Amino acid sequence: MTPAPLPAAATVSGVTMRFRNHVALDDVSTVVAQDAITGLLGRNGAGKTTLMQLLTGHRVPTSGRVEVFGRPPYEDDDVLRDICFVKEGQRYPEQFRVKDALSAAALVFPSWDAELAASLMEDFDLPPKRPVKKLSRGMNSAVGIIIGLAARAPLTLFDEPYLGLDAVARQLFYDRLLADYAEHPRTIVLSTHLIEEIAALLEHVLLIDRGRVVLDADAESLRGSALTVAGPRDRVAAFAAGHELLHTETLGASSRAVVRLRPDADDDAAAAGLSVEQTNLQQLVVAMSLRSTEASTIPSRLEELSR
Numbered sequence: 001m002t003p004a005p006l007p008a009a010a011t012v013s014g015v016t017m018r019f020r021n022h023v024a025l026d027d028v029s030t031v032v033a034q035d036a037i038t039g040l041l042g043r044n045g046a047g048k049t050t051l052m053q054l055l056t057g058h059r060v061p062t063s064g065r066v067e068v069f070g071r072p073p074y075e076d077d078d079v080l081r082d083i084c085f086v087k088e089g090q091r092y093p094e095q096f097r098v099k100d101a102l103s104a105a106a107l108v109f110p111s112w113d114a115e116l117a118a119s120l121m122e123d124f125d126l127p128p129k130r131p132v133k134k135l136s137r138g139m140n141s142a143v144g145i146i147i148g149l150a151a152r153a154p155l156t157l158f159d160e161p162y163l164g165l166d167a168v169a170r171q172l173f174y175d176r177l178l179a180d181y182a183e184h185p186r187t188i189v190l191s192t193h194l195i196e197e198i199a200a201l202l203e204h205v206l207l208i209d210r211g212r213v214v215l216d217a218d219a220e221s222l223r224g225s226a227l228t229v230a231g232p233r234d235r236v237a238a239f240a241a242g243h244e245l246l247h248t249e250t251l252g253a254s255s256r257a258v259v260r261l262r263p264d265a266d267d268d269a270a271a272a273g274l275s276v277e278q279t280n281l282q283q284l285v286v287a288m289s290l291r292s293t294e295a296s297t298i299p300s301r302l303e304e305l306s307r
């Protein structure tokens with residue numbers, strides 16, 4: 001049985017965002033599920049930050065409509081109070097110390113949890129009196145992460161928040177995010193290129209490529225939905241023909257293909273004499289992004305595969 005869709009925290013309907021001659025988002029429609037963690041994925045320049053800027057009222061779309069909690073977010077203080085946007089490489093006023101940045105955030109966000117902020121400061125080993133301009137890159141990112149978590153905003157967006165953060169600090173972020181989210185469910189959108197690191201956190205995946213949505217699915221349905229098969233070229237081609245071919249590489253008489261399985265298909269790649277590997281989220285995202293880039297060549301690639 002298909003689960004009932006979650007209510008929407010935000011809806012994006014037919015949104016195009018144009019910068020002079022460049023189309024950053026092209027007729028994008030999606031729903032940001034309420035009280036879920038959505039991964040916003042895509043290659044450099046795909047349009048992730050632009051989408052976040054629209055959701056947070058930092059920009060107005062060229063056309064289409066954005067609603068957050070049922071209303072357009074631009075210049076609407078009631079909606080904006082419910083949104084926390086942690087930007088990549090966030091800057092703070094020159095004269096601020098770490099504790100000033102947190103005190104300022106405490107004034108802005110109605111659900112600010114000072115205890116959580118203090119415990120995160122310890123976790124990330126941040127000296128409260130150090131001027132923010134003297135922080136290392138990773139420490140600066142940690143300030144943003146602390147604000148994003150302690151704000152407990154109903155809609156929290158983290159735009160690639162890890163600049164300079166080491167692996168231990170990133171793991172701390174994931175752990176604290178999950179623990180606090182479990183106790184205080186809210187809507188979280190997280191953009192990242194470190195897909196495998198966050199795959200287990202995600203409940204929904206939105207993949208954008210060159211301004212267009214290429215995948216918008218709940219994470220559970222994606223698990224186990226794709227395979228990488230390898231073997232003789234004709235057998236790979238025969239198997240791929242019954243599914244959705246995302247990406248293929250051919251070397252002499254052998255091929256390797258990433259395929260998205262058709263839900264109703266009952267053929268078995270192993271029985272067809274192919275080597276089979278489960279495709280993880282990162283591999284799926286890479287294959288789908290490459291397919292989008294190579295879209296026009298895919299039919300001929302299938303032909304090429306079967307020759």
Ligand SMILES: Nc1ncnc2c1ncn2[C@@H]1O[C@H](COP(=O)(O)OP(=O)(O)OP(=O)(O)O)[C@@H](O)[C@H]1O
Pocket residue numbers: 019020022023024042043044045046047048049050051
């Ligand atoms: N103010 C602007 N003026 C002109 N072009 C812009 C502007 N802002 C963004 N763009 C362009 O829009 C496209 C999408 O940019 P965006 O920052 O949304 O990508 P992104 O997916 O966040 O990329 P990254 O992963 O590299 O951060 C890019 O081609 C970018 O150059």
